[in-house]
Amino acid sequence: MKAPVSWIREYVDLPADVTTEDLAARLTALGLKLEAIEKPGDQITGPLVIGKVLTMEPEPQKNGKTINWCTVDVGDANGTGEPQGIVCGAHNFKPGDLVVVILPGGVLPGAFEISARKTYGHLSAGMICSSRELGLGEDHDGIIVLPADAGAPGTDAFEVLGLSDEVIEFEINPDRAYALSLRGVAREAALAYGAPYHDPGERAVAEPNATGYPVEIEDPSGCPVFVARKVTGFDPAAPSPDWMVRRLTQAGMRPISLAVDITNYVMLEIGRPIHGYDADKLIGPIRVRRARQGERLTTLDGIDRALSTEDLVVTDDSGIIGLGGVMGGETTEMSATTTSVLVEAAHWDATSMFRTGKRHKLTSEAGKRNERGVDPQVTQAAADRVVELLTTYGGGTADAGVTVVGIPPQQAPIEMAYDLPARVTGMPIDAATTVANLEAIGCVLDKQDTTLTATPPPWRPDLSDPFDLVEEVARIVGYDQVPSVLPREAAGRGLTREQRLRRRIGRTLAGAGCVEVISFPFVGDAAFDALGLPADDVLRKTVRLANPLSSEEPSYTTTLLPGLLKAAARNVGRGAAGVSLFETGTVAFPIDRGPAPIYGVDWRPSDDELAKLLDALPEQPLHLAVVLAGERERAGWWGAGREAGWADAISIVRRLATELGVEVEVVSTARAPWHPGRCAQVLVDGVEFGHAGELHPKVCQAFGLPARSAAVEIDLDFLMRHARDVTPGPEFSTYPQAKEDVALVVDAVVTTADVEAALREGAGDLLESIRLFDVFTGDQVGEGRKSLAFALRFRAPDRTLTEEETTAARDAAVALAAERTGAVQRS
Known part of the structure; x- marks a missing residue:
């Protein structure tokens, strides 16, 4: 909302020393947020004066253009008192007219400097100005012609043009529709300074009578009040007064014609949108009702609109003539031949106005005010004000009939x-x-x-x-x-156990070279198809949103991998040689316990009601997902690089488990979206809580990831429940380590994890570490067999181990592995 300061002062007796900046600050403190302060005259310097055209000689040019060589009386403003010679290309003035002249030495907006220069064979000393050249509007077809009483030649033109009138632009919140008018802004200014206020909406109005234009309201809830006044003998060619044009322009509206300008002016002044009909085009009484199925209307913007049965419309015997409170129709539009005007000032239901505007994607100044709620008591005053201006400046006569249908709604105490x-x-x-x-x-x-x-x-x-x-x-x-009071910190509180564990997990993953991301938590069937999930997979059973942001992704996710894989692919696609991303977030698994109850918002639910709400919520465990794609170790002068693979994914799970003090078991399995032969099931105490390994080639292709990309997804809530609050540090022995290596031949279907578990158990307490360092297949071990070589390291905390002790521990380990897995020690 743009509010000229002089217009505000017209309704409020502000102190003379109040600056525009101070006024804007006070109004901002009251809730009218300042957007900008416009000072139109700030970009104009130098002598800008009123000039009187003395002579005007048209001179055709070779280029087909005709210029006017003018002599203009500028009084003593040029220092000589002699008429000023000026070349002008406009033709909308004549000798004797008062115009606006900027003399040499002046500067117009855009840093356009004016000087005396030779042009078209004459020395032109200055410029006769148009609105556009002064920054007052877009009209560049003709120069400004001032009223005959504007002032004597040579008088400063700043005040006459309103260039010294500053304008404050506010951002008006939706709940403060009253401030979309000078009436409302001025009321706030009076409140800010405790100054006397003159309400432009308070005026003596004509009494309603039975001779007014007939109006019938079929939907009083949608249109509680409808006021109609008629003006006849209106001169459609009458120009809008300069002061009105100036104020409309300052308020950001484009002058159109006298009748339209008056309705816009009153809307800005009082806040009540007004609509004018060409009364000669109306047929029969005006009726307000809801549109019927299949009805259409061509609005003033030339668009043919299919109407909804919820739209409020204005009709006469010819059909629909307007979309109530939003925009009129073409058939009754005021034009250059309109001599009889019917003025409509109606109050409309705000909710209906909002829905109609959204439904038709139609925004208008009237609709913007009506959908926020306008003063219903001011309809008759607004109509009376329009009639007053039409008769004053358009030469019309106010019809004696005054139509007022309905009663304004009252505010609830x-x-x-x-x-x-x-x-x-x-x-x-x-x-x-x-x-x-x-x-x-x-x-x-x-x-x-x-x-x-x-x-x-x-x-x-x-x-x-x-x-x-x-x-x-x-x-x-x-x-x-409002006093500044720091809240007291409650004693004895710090991070919760879960917060501490999540920070440890984040630090561990960052130390492993992973970067945290947050992805879109909603999915559709396309994401599950890309993951290669079978039709009966539990992950496909989702919680569907009632009002999803995207129809293609309407469900809350059951796995973090779709969003994480998309993020990884996006980074790889933009040139990243390798990415290591992780995300922690909740997933949702539906529980069929019936619909959740819906309670009101004006009271707090009871404990039982809250329990019913919580009982209807889906399970929402916290998950962790990691994606490793492309280069894991960079190549350089130090040697060759390495691509990420399944082993890196499993290594991250082990690293997390170590950090949290949890013993995890890794078992080979098959589970989409992982590669069937390179997927590991991770367990704690025999209970599965996630998977890790290499992604299936089709999944990598579907998401645009490098081949053999790896991923992890685990139930983080489960892992944290088994975590130790404090992980003990390693114990170091000062005695030397004993080394033993064994190579065991087993069937190819036997997993390394089973062999390692048997060796670890058989070796006993002296075993410090075990590591697989070689896998061999070939004729030497036989078809369908493989050789697994393990490095066993033994150490005692209190002594140096003897050769007999380490040999016995090694043999016990081999014996248990042979018993459980059929392993044969390779010689």
Whole structure:
């Protein structure tokens, strides 16, 4: 909303020394956020004066253009008192007219310097200005012709043109529709300074009578009030007065014609949108109703619209002539031949206006105000003001008939305790301040001993409960008066166990070279298809959203891998040689316990009601997923690099388990989306909590990842439940280590994990570490067999081991492996 300061001052007796900056600051503190301060004259310097055209000689040029060689009286502004010779290309003026002249030495917007220069065979000393050249509008076809009483030649033109009138632009919140008018902005200015206020909406209006234009309202809930006034004998060629054009331009609206300009001006002045019909094009009474199935309307913007049965429309005997409160129709549009105008000032249901605007993707200045809620009491005053201006400047005659149909809706009273503003804001607001501030915004109060009942003013439909009144009291007192009080920290509280564990997990993964990401938590069937999940996979059973952000991804995810794989592919596609990403987040598995109950929002649910709500929630475990793609170890002068693989994924799981003090078991398995032969099931105490390994080639292809990319997904809640709060550090022995290597031949189907587990158990407490360092297949070990070579390291905490002790431990380990897996020691 753009508000010229001079227009505000017309309704408020502001102190003379109040600056625009101070006014903007005060209004911002009251809730009208400052967007900009416009000072149109700031870009113009030098002598800008009123000139009187003395002579005007047309001179055709060789290029087909005709220029005018003019002599212009600029008084003593040029220092000589002699007429000024100026070349002008415009033709919309004549000798005797008053024009705006900028003399040599002046500067126009855009840093355009004016000087005396030779052009078209003449020395042109200055410029006769158009609106566009002065930054007052886009009209460049003709120069500005001032009224005959604008001033004497040589007079400063800044005041005449309003160039010294500063404009404040505000961002108006949706709940403050009253501030989309000078009436509302001025009311706030009066509130800010405690200054006298003159309401432009308060005026003596003509009494309604039975001779007005007939109007019927079939839907009073959608249109409670409809006012109609008629003006005849209107001159459609009458120009809009300069002051009106200037104010409309300052407010950001384009002047069109006198009739349209007047309706726009009154809307800006009072806040009530007005619509004008060419009365000669109307047939029969006006009716307001809801549109019927299949009806259409071509609106003023030339678009043929299919109407909804929820749209409010204005009709006559010819059919629909307007989309009520939003935009009129073409058939009754005012034009250059309109001599009879029917003025409509109606109050419309805000919700209907909002839905109609969204449904038709139609935004208008009228709709923007109607959908936020306008003062219903001001309809007749607005119509009367339009009639006054039409008859004053358009030469028309006001018809004696005055139509007023309906009764303006009343505001519901609100009961509030006197001390509620103080309790909510923490400010020392007493009862007298509460009463004074509510009366200042226009509330009618009924005061009791401990409470008051406030009836909000009709221009404030946003005030509906006690806390709205608290906000009004607080903003007038000033939010800068809210005391700054630091909350006391509760003693003995710190990070929870889960928070500490999650930080340890994050540090561990970062140390492993992984970067954390957050991906979109919703999926569709396409993501599950790309993962290669079978139709009956449990991960395909999802919680579907009632109102999804995307129809292609309508469900809450059951796995973190789709979003993480997309993020990895995006980075690889943008040139990353290798990526290591991880994400922690909840997934959701549906539980069929019936629909969740829906409670109201105006009270806190009871414990039993909360329990029912929580019982209907799906299971939402916290998961961790890791994706390793492309280069894992970079190549360089130090040697060759290495691509990420299944072993890296399993290594990350082991590293996490070590950090949390959890013993994990890794067992070969087959599970989409992993490669069937390179997927590991991870367990704790025999319970599966995740998988790790190489992704299936088709999955890599579907997501655009390098071949043999690897991934991990585990149930992080499960892992943290088994974690130690404090992981003990390793114990070191000062005695030497004993080394033994064994090579065992087993069937190819025997897993390395089974052999290693048997060796570890058989070796006993002296075993410090075990490591697989070679796998061999070939004729030497036989078809369907493989050789696994392990490095066994033994150490005692209190002595140096003898050869007999280490040999016995090694043999015991081999013997148990042979018993459990059929292993044969290779010689």
